[in-house]
Amino acid sequence: MEKLIITAALTGAEVTREQQPNLPITPDEIADAAFECAKAGASIVHVHGRYDDGTPTQDKEVYRQIINKVRERCDVIVQVSTGGAVGMTAQERLAPVTLKPEMATLSMGSVNFGNDVFMNHPDDMDIFATTMKDLGVKIEYEVFDTGMITTVNRWLKKGLITAPLHVDFVLGIPGAMAGTPEALMYMRSQLPAEASWTVAGIGAAQLPLATMAIILGGHVRVGFEDNVYYRKGELATSNAQLVERVVRISREHDRAVATPDEARKILGMPART
Numbered sequence: 027m028e029k030l031i032i033t034a035a036l037t038g039a040e041v042t043r044e045q046q047p048n049l050p051i052t053p054d055e056i057a058d059a060a061f062e063c064a065k066a067g068a069s070i071v072h073v074h075g076r077y078d079d080g081t082p083t084q085d086k087e088v089y090r091q092i093i094n095k096v097r098e099r100c101d102v103i104v105q106v107s108t109g110g111a112v113g114m115t116a117q118e119r120l121a122p123v124t125l126k127p128e129m130a131t132l133s134m135g136s137v138n139f140g141n142d143v144f145m146n147h148p149d150d151m152d153i154f155a156t157t158m159k160d161l162g163v164k165i166e167y168e169v170f171d172t173g174m175i176t177t178v179n180r181w182l183k184k185g186l187i188t189a190p191l192h193v194d195f196v197l198g199i200p201g202a203m204a205g206t207p208e209a210l211m212y213m214r215s216q217l218p219a220e221a222s223w224t225v226a227g228i229g230a231a232q233l234p235l236a237t238m239a240i241i242l243g244g245h246v247r248v249g250f251e252d253n254v255y256y257r258k259g260e261l262a263t264s265n266a267q268l269v270e271r272v273v274r275i276s277r278e279h280d281r282a283v284a285t286p287d288e289a290r291k292i293l294g295m296p297a298r299t
Contacts (some may be wrong), residue, residue, distance in 0.1 A: 028292055029284035030276045031245040032072040033194075033224060034063035034265050038251030039082035039111035046254035048264055051076045053088065057095035061267040063249075064100040067273040069131065071096065082111035089122035101286045101298060105129035105166060108154055112142040116150035117295045123157055128295065129164040131194070134181075137236070138201025143250040155187055157238065164295045166224075167193045170202035175216045182218050189198035190294045194247060197235060198228030205231025210238055222293065224231040227253050233271075240276050248272055 036050055036059045043049050050059040060071040073096075075088040093104050107125045110119040123130050132154050135148045158165050165187070170176045181187045195213045198205025203213070207228045217223055224245035227235035232253040236246040248268040256262040256271075273283055290297060 027243050027281055029282045029288055031070060031222075031284045031289045031292060032068045032238060032269055032272055033105065033226075033245070033247040033249075034060070034068040034269055035226065035247055035249035035251035036060065036063070036265050037074050037076060038249075038252075039074045039107075039109070041250055041254060043080060046250050046261060048262070049250055050265070051080050052078055053091035053095050053279050056092050057099050059126075059265050060096045060102055060104075061099040062264060064102040064267040064286070065271050066266040067283045068102060068266075068269045069284050069286040070105050071102040072107065072131070072249070072251065074107045074110070074251070074255060080167065082114075084108075084110045084114060084118045084121050086121045086125060089127075090125055090244075093125060093127055096136050103128050103286055103289060103295075105131065109133050109144070109168070112139055112144050116147070116153070120154055120157060123154070123161060123163055126161050127163060128290075128298070129293075130158055131166045131168050132158065133168045133170070134177045135170070137170045137174075138207065140200045141293065155181075159188075162196040162296075164192070164293060167191060168196055169193060169213065170196050170199055172203065172212070172216070175213055179216070179218055183217060187216070189220060192293050193216060193217060193221055193223045193224060195225045196228070196252075197225065198231040205229070205235060207234070210235055214242065214244070226252050230258070232268075236272050237275055240272070240279055240281055246272050 050056045075083045106122040225239045226247035
């Protein structure tokens with residue numbers, strides 16, 4: 027079994043300091059959190075931009091600061107979000123990709139998102155995929171329900187996207203697919219051949235789905251974007267605390283954790299320059 031890639035989703039676009047007092051918001055705070063997670067065992071950090079008052083933003087300059095500050099501190103792979111926040115235009119959401127980060131996410135469809143609707147027109151998705159490919163940015167295909175994994179397979183067959191693919195199953199969003207073992211097993215069964223996968227369980231689904239991924243040979247995403255608690259009623263003290271738990275579980279199952287360079291090799295990415 028290949029080594030485990032752990033992604034730390036540090037901030038997201040929805041979580042507030044009222045919900046999680048330790049949420050990193052500024053570029054310096056995000057970079058510090060990335061460094062702590064890298065020390066704990068994460069090889070990828072998934073980042074969303076925020077203004078200093080906590081407002082979500084896809085401002086290119088905010089992302090530039092985040093990427094540069096993270097790279098100054100550690101070798102972790104910086105994965106930028108193109109999901110942004112609900113209501114942002116496609117042009118806004120794509121802006122950070124022009125910085126040529128090592129990696130970026132691409133949501134493979136529209137989805138009900140709590141009380142909101144996350145819109146992703148197929149034409150915009152095509153532009154996102156083409157832009158990332160042209161700029162040499164490794165894509166993580168985010169899927170929230172079965173229709174999105176079907177879209178991944180259809181696009182692969184049509185040549186709109188190319189292998190090797192890395193897919194992130196985001197399970198447990200209200201309005202999308204449930205964060206259950208059955209859901210994960212079904213999504214895994216629909217993967218195209220030789221694709222790698224990770225799972226991001228939302229809320230209470232984070233720990234059981236992470237454990238399943240470790241056992242099944244997948245990879246794991248944890249962090250405040252998806253879950254602010256360490257256990258029921260107990261807020262996590264940091265993103266790194268959530269990473270540390272996954273590392274312990276993986277080692278108990280005799281599965282080694284990937285370094286950033288090992289993760290790059292597993293994902294078919296070039297070495298960091």
